[in-house]
Amino acid sequence: MTTQDSRHSVRNAAVVPDELNEVECTVNGARARFSVPPHRTLMDALRYQLDLTGTKTCCAEGECGACTVLVDGVGVNSCLMLAAEADGSTITTVEGLGLDTPSGLSDLQESFLEAGAVQCGFCIPGQVVAAEYLLRGNPSPTVEEIREGMSGNLCRCAGYQRIVAAVQMTARKRSHHD
Ligand code: FES
Ligand code: FES
Missing domain, CATH: 1.10.150.120 ([2Fe-2S]-binding domain)
Known part of the structure; x- marks a missing residue:
């Protein structure tokens, strides 16, 4: 491959869009379906695709707990979990804790x-x-x-x-x- 060919292939690689993963899960009792690039975190998918902004983003590296959600009943830092890994799971965010109360608060x-x-x-x-x-x-x-x-x-x-x-x-x- 010539030097020019190499530059061409690198440039092409840079513009190839990420492959999307389909995610289907239950979030706060409702079915949710969305597509995510492979590296999107669950935290970002919840906040920016499902508008569940109660889950906070802070350190984004598992140090602060601001992004904690329940996945299949287990507390996880959603900044450390890929959204694609949530396929098939049941997720509860802070918005889902008081759904069955008159005040909306647990x-x-x-x-x-x-x-x-x-x-x-x-x-x-x-x-x-x-x-x-x-x-x-x-x-x-x-x-x-x-x-x-x-x-x-x-x-x-x-x-x-x-x-x-x-x-x-x-x-x-x-x-x-x-
Ligand atoms: S944002 Fe700090 S642990 Fe996830
Ligand atoms: S960081 Fe202000 S109440 Fe905890």
């Missing part, structure tokens, strides 16, 4: 408000989803278990004590409903 979200745990609010969707995941696996966590279970969710406003209090408050509410 008991956990209400507790965050009651405990004064929401300051600037940026980290809160991820905190709430992470706390929901924690409580589903451990309905009566100790303070240490809450701190440990939510250690991947950072709060720049340092509202950790009130976040822990909100999770404890929810655990108490749920135990009274059992």
Whole structure:
């Protein structure tokens, strides 16, 4: 191949569009179908293709937890998961937690408000989803278990004590409903 041919093939490669992957999944109880390039993260697909902007984007490298969602019931950093990998899965974002309540807020979200745990609010969707995941696996966590279970969710406003209090408050509410 001549030098000119090589340049030509490199230029062509640069303009070939990414192949799209079809994704079909359940998001907050509804079926969703969308196409994504192979490298699009689940976080970006949720925010920019499904308009579910409650899931926040911050570090985009698995350090802050702002993008936490439930995938098949497991809390994941959606910035670290490819959207294509979500094909066939069931996803719950913060928008989906209180769907069956009159206020649209879950008991956990209400507790965050009651405990004064929401300051600037940026980290809160991820905190709430992470706390929901924690409580589903451990309905009566100790303070240490809450701190440990939510250690991947950072709060720049340092509202950790009130976040822990909100999770404890929810655990108490749920135990009274059992
Ligand atoms: S944006 Fe995903 S962990 Fe920070
Ligand atoms: S409430 Fe501001 S970052 Fe957590």
